[in-house]
Amino acid sequence: MKDTPQQGDGVLIVGEEACRALVGRAEAFAAVEAVFAAMASGEARNFPVVREAIGHADALYGFKSGFDRAGMALGVKAGGYWPGNAGRGLTNHQSTVCLFDPDTGRLSALVGGNYLTAVRTAASSAVSIAHLARRDAKVLGMVGAGHQSAFQLRAAAEQRAFEKVVAWNPHPEMLPQLAEVAASLGLPFEAVTPEELGAQADVVITITSAFEPLLMRDWIRPGTHVACMGTDTKGKMEVDAALLAAATVFTDEVAQSVSLGEAQHAVAGGLLSEGDITPIGAVINGTHPGRTSDDEITLFDGTGVGLQDLAVASVAARLAEAQGVAARVVL
Template sequence: MFVVPEHMIAGLLTAEDAFAAVEAVFAAMATLDAYNFPVVREALGEGRQYGFKSGLDRAGGALGVKAGGYFPGNAARGVINHQSTVFLFDPESGILQAAVGGNLLTALRTAAASAVSIDRLARKDARVLGMVGAGHQAVFQLRAAAKVRQFERVIAWNYHPEMLPQLATVAEELGLPFEAVPLERMVEADVIITITSAPEFSLASAHVSVGTHLACMGTDTIGKQEVDPQILARAAVFTDEVAQSLTLGEAQHAAAAGLISAGDITPLGAVITGAAQGRTSDAQITLFDGTGVGLQDIAVAAKTVELARARGLALEVAL
C-alpha cells in the first residue's frame, strides 16, 4: 500500500486538481456511477464528533472511507479542530491501496465543491463576494471562489471579529478590497459563502438580495444551522446529495418547517451532466447545500495518490 502523509498534500494537490476531481465525482453521482454509503457519526461529548464517510466511485475506479471528525479542544493543542484520514481500497479485491492525510484534503474538497456550485449557478456578472465565517476553511473557500468569478471586492462577517484579519490577508493577496461588515450589509453580495459550525442561523432572509448565489458549506450534522430556512423557501436549492441534505444539511431545518421537500432539491451533479437546469434567471436566488459527502474525499485522495506516485513521493509499505 501507499502512504501520502499530511505534510505532502500542500505540494501535491492544487485547487484546480480538487475542482476537477469533485466536479467529476458529482457528475458520476448523477449518472449513478458513484454512490455514498450511509454516514456513521457519533458524539463523543464536549463538542467532539467522530465518524466515517465512505462510498464507491465506479467511474473513477475508487472505493474508500474517510475516518475522522471535529475536536474543538485541538486549538489548545496547537493543531486544527478537524482531523481525518482517507483510506482507499481496490474495488475488485478489497485490498487496501493507500492511506492519505485528510485534513488539508477536507478543506480543499469543501472549497472545491463550493467553487463548482459558484461556477455552475452564480450569475456570470457576480462581482461582490460575501463571506460568513472566518475559521480554518474560510481562506480556502475565498481562494477557490476567486478562481471561478472575477470578484471586485470581498465583504465578510464572523461571530468572532478578531478572526477576520486572516481573510483580509488572503483577499489582499488576491488583489481584492476587503471590508468587515454587519450581516445586514450582505445584501450587497452577489455570492455568499457560509462556512461556520453554528447551532443556529446567523444569515437571515432579509440579508439576501434577489439574484444571489449562496454556497452553504458548514452544516453537515444534525442540529447545525447557518441560514434562515426562509432563504431556502425563496431559492432554487441544489446539493451534493439530496438524502444527506435533508437529514444532515441546511435543508433539514427548512424541511422540518414544511417549507421544502426532497422534490424541491436538485443534485448539482445533474446540472453538471445537463440532466437538470441550473440558474434560470438573473433574479433567481440559488443555494447550494454542501453537506460534504464521502465521495468527495475519495476523489481528491485518489488524485493525490496518483500525483504522489507519478512524482515518486508516495511511501510504499507492506501491511
C-alpha cells in the same frame, strides 16, 4: 492508469505535506466536479454516514464512505471535529482516508485527510459558483473566518471576476486573517454586519459551525447565489429556513441535505420537500438548467460527501505514485 497502487506493491502512505504539494485547487475542482457528475448519473454512490459525539473532548467522530465506478475509487474517510485542537496548535478537523482496490477489496493507500478536506470543501462551493452564480457577480460575501475560510475565498475568487470581498464572523478578531487572504488576491476587503453583507453580496459563502441562522431571508437580494458549507450534522444551521423556501436549492447529495445538511430545518418545518432539491451533478451533466434568471436566488447545500474525499485522495495517491514522493509499507 489505476488511481491507487496494487496491494502487492505494499500500501502507499501519502502524508499531509505530500497532499498539500500534490493537490492544488485546479486538481480538487476537477475531481469534485467529476464525482458530482458521476453521482447524478448513477455511477457513484455514497454509503450511509456514521457521525457521533464520542463523549470525550467534546469531539464528533465518524465515517464517510462510498464507491465511484467511473473513477474506480473505493474507500472510507475516518475522522471528525475536536474543538479543543486549536489550543494545541492543531486543526480542529482531523481525518484519514483509506483507499481500497475495487477489484480485490485490499487496502491500497492511506492518505492524510486534513488538508484534502479543506481543499475539497472549497472546491465544492467553487463548483457551485461556477455552475450557478450570475456571470456578472462582483461582490463576494464571506460568513465565517475560521481555518477553512481562506480555502473558500481562494477557490471562489477563481470562478468569477469579483471586485470586492465583504465578510462577517461571530468572532470579529479573526477577520484580519481573511483580509490578508483577500489582499493577496488583490481584492478590497470590508468587515460588515450580516445585513450589510446581504445587501452587497452577489455570492455568499457560509462556512461556520453555527446552530442558529446567521443570515435571514430578508437580507438576501434577488439574484444572489448562496453556498452553505458549514452544516454537516443534525442540529447545525447557518441560514434562515425561509431562505431555502425562497431559493432554488441544489446539493451534493439529497439524502444528506435533508437529514444533516442545511435543508434539514426547512424540510422539518414543511417549507421544503425532498423533491425540491436538485443534485448539482444534474446541472454539470446538463440534465437540469441550473439558474434560469438573473433574479433567481440559488442555494447550494454543501453537506460534504465521502465520495469527494475519495476523489481527491485518489488524485493524491496517483500523483504520489507517479512522482515517488510517498512511503510504502507491507501490512
